[in-house]
Amino acid sequence: MSGTRAISARRIRWPGTVTPLVLGAAILLTWLLIALFAPLLAPYDPIYQDAAVRLQPPSWAHPLGTDNFGRDILSRVIWAARIDLQIAVFGVVFPFVIGTVAGSISGFFGGWVDTIFMRVIDVVLAFPFLVLMLAIITITGPGLGSFYIAMALVGWVSYARLIRAQFLVLKNSDFAMAAVSLGYSNSRVMFRHIMPNAILSSVVFSMSDAVLVLLNGAAISYLGLGVQPPVAEWGIMIAEGQGFITSAWWITTFPGIAIVTLAMGFSLLADGLGEALGVRE
Amino acid sequence: MTDAPILTVNNLSVAYEGGGTSHTIIDGVSFTLRRGEILGIVGESGSGKSMTCRALMRLLPSSRLRVTGGSVWLEDGRDVLSLSQGELTQVRGRRIGMIFQNPASHLDPVMSIGRQIAESIRHHRKIGRKEAWARMLDILRQVGIPDPESRANAYTHEFSGGMRQRAMIAVALACDPDILIADEPTTALDVTVQAQILRLLQQLRDERGLSIIFITHDLGVVYQLCDTVAVMYAGRLCEYGAMHEVIHRPRHHYTAGLVACQPGSEGGTGRVHTIPGQPPSPGDMPPGCRFHPRCGAADALCAARQPPLRETHEGHACACHHPVGIEAEAEA
Incomplete structure (x- = not known):
């Protein structure tokens, strides 16, 4: 998991106002706009097959070339942004919500509740990430829906552990004790006072997690278990172009x-947010 | 000050249990608080003064700490120590408010000051958002925060130390408690701001009839503020009485030592008096009077038997076998 953060944006001296936060947000915004205006931006239909222009190298007519079915790569990359952004968002939101709820309950109440949650987390962590995901997708059947279900079932453990650790520290903090001294109930102290403080590090982590989810989504589609052809998705496009890597490099x-670039956008935003919110790693 | 006690702490004891052993941290502390009274609890670090107040709010910071005996009677005859969890949330904040030494860490860092106070108001009283906000501005004004309309939206880190302490007092007062426990609220502040906060507490007592338990290690503050004083040493109460009585005619040798420690109280020797030795640790309490190893007047009796807290004069009690000045007066 830590591999994606090996190159820290903080070690680089950033010129002027171009901070990681701004740069990351700019990249993400660009991709978001591309996805939103895909019908206007794409010069061709992403799934239209034109046998006359198979395996064309980049040219003025097809700036990024065409694939073995004669589909325009630029149009497919643009349309695929919709699917891949969706994967990054939904692949993070469900684990985030489940993990936050589980982690906060576990950390706040402790005792046997905590023990049960931690053992469940141990079990999930005992399996290699991809293997467990593949097993779940095999049961639920290929498709994006299955991918989200698998992400939610596997990915929540990271969030749960993060939030739990924060809760363990914050529930003994002075301001939580002061809140109890005001006669607030457990749930009020937990959700109104500890949660907003605990959630910061998860928000930062979710940005770097989006990178992993994106790569996972691409990998699952590459294996034929995620998005189904002929829908344009970056992972599928790479998988399909693989046979032509020596003759038609532009497909992959x-x-x-x-x-x-999308992954970098999330990564930079994660670093920038971490610094801005004062989250230590 | 009326005579009916608003809070009666009786024989309160707290023990630390861990690793199969049990150490008594607080040993049979008793005191009463009347409406509009400011009680100072004095003692050095680790004497159990904060722990006593945490215990009477049932806010002990660890599950290993347990109240092993005693009672805390409220005005209406209920014992705080036997309340249900639901009743407890009615007492905390509503009956007894609490403020602390370090307001920076005791205020929520990600909620604006105004919202924290408004939340506290709405929690105990069913009123609307707008009304709560108006009341909140009122309270901010009462605790002396200038320009409350704009300051209410500020966060803890945007306030200075003195303003934070005022804000914390405002949060505690929002539920309109009868009793305020102030746990060294001025220790982290500079002398000027400290004087302002003390004046504010006095003013709140005068205007609202608030009763205050003021925990401090500073006898100077006690002298400025308190009506009565309880002196604690190693988890026990060693002297208790009216402030002027205790400060000017201390009966316990520990209190006498503390008073002598005040710079300038001896006048002109140029050296600050100290009490020799160290306070004992909870796991290694001396038998008999806990102060006897450091006491100049100790004899065999002090090492063998714990002196009971008994009244030496009207409204002045002391736990010592050989109270200061008593024999001298008897001889005279």
Whole structure:
């Protein structure tokens, strides 16, 4: 999990006002706009097959070339932004919500509740991430819905552990004790006072988690278990272009660059947010 | 000050239990608080003065700490120590408010000051958002925060130390409690601001009839503020009585030592008096009077038997076998 954060944006001296936060937000905003205006931006229909222009290298007519079915790569990369952004968002939101609720209950109440949650988390963590996801998708059947279910079932543990750790510290904090001294109930202290303080580090983590989810989504589609052809999705595009990597490099390269830039956007935003919110890692 | 006690603490004891052993941290502390009275609890670090107040709010910071005996009677005859969890939330904040030494860490860092106070108001009284906000501005004005309309939206880190302490007092007062427990509220403040906060507490007592338990290690503050004083040493009450009585005619040798420690009280020797030795640790309490190893007047009796807290004069009690000045007066 820590691999994606090996290169820390903080070690680099950023010129002027171009901070990681601004840069990351700008990249994400760009992709968001591309996804929103895909019908206007894409020059061709992303699934229209034109046998006359198969495997064309980048040209003025097809700036990023065409694939083995004669589909325009630029149009497909643009349309795929919709699917991949959706994957990054939903793949993070469900684990985030489940993990936050589980982690806060576990950390606040402690005792046997905590023991049960921690053992469940141990079990989930005992399996390699991808293996468990593949097993769940095999049961529920291929498709994006299954991918989200699998993400939610597997991904919540990271959030639960983060939030639990924060709760363990914050429930003994002075301001939580002061809130109890005002006669507030457990749930009020927990949700109104501890939660807003505890959730910061999860918000930052969710940004770097989005990168992993995005790559997972691409990997699952690459394996044929996620988004189904002929829908444009960056992972599928890479998988489909793989057979032509020596003769038609553009089929795999451009969706690859798209994944990298979006991932970088999330990563920079995570670093920037972490610094802005004062979250230590 | 009326005579009916608003809070009666009787024989309160707290023990630390861990690793199969049990150490008594607070040993049979008793005192009463009347309406409009300011009671000072004095003692050095670790003497159990904060713990006593945490215990009577049932706010002990660890599950290993347990109240092992005693009672805390409210005005209406209920014992805080036997209340249900639901009744407890009615007493905390509503009957007894609490303020602390370090307002920076005792206020929620991500909620604006105004919202924290308004939340406290609405929690105990069913009133609307707007009404609560108006009352909140009123309270901010009462505790002396200038320009409350704009300051209400500020966060803890945007306030100065003195303003934070005022804000915390405002949060505690929002539920309109009868009793305020102030746990060293001025220790972290500079002398000027400290004087302002003390004046504010006095003013609140005068205007609202608030009763205050003021925990401090500073006898100077006690002298400025309190009506009565309880002196604690190693988890026990060693002297209790009217403030002027205790400060000017201390009966317990520990209190006498504390008073002598005040700079300038001896006048002109240029050296600050100290009490020799260290306070004992909870796991290693001396038998008999806990102060006897450090006491100049100790004899065999002090090492063998714990002196009971008994009245030496009207309204002045002391736990010592050989109270200061008593024999001298008897001889004279």
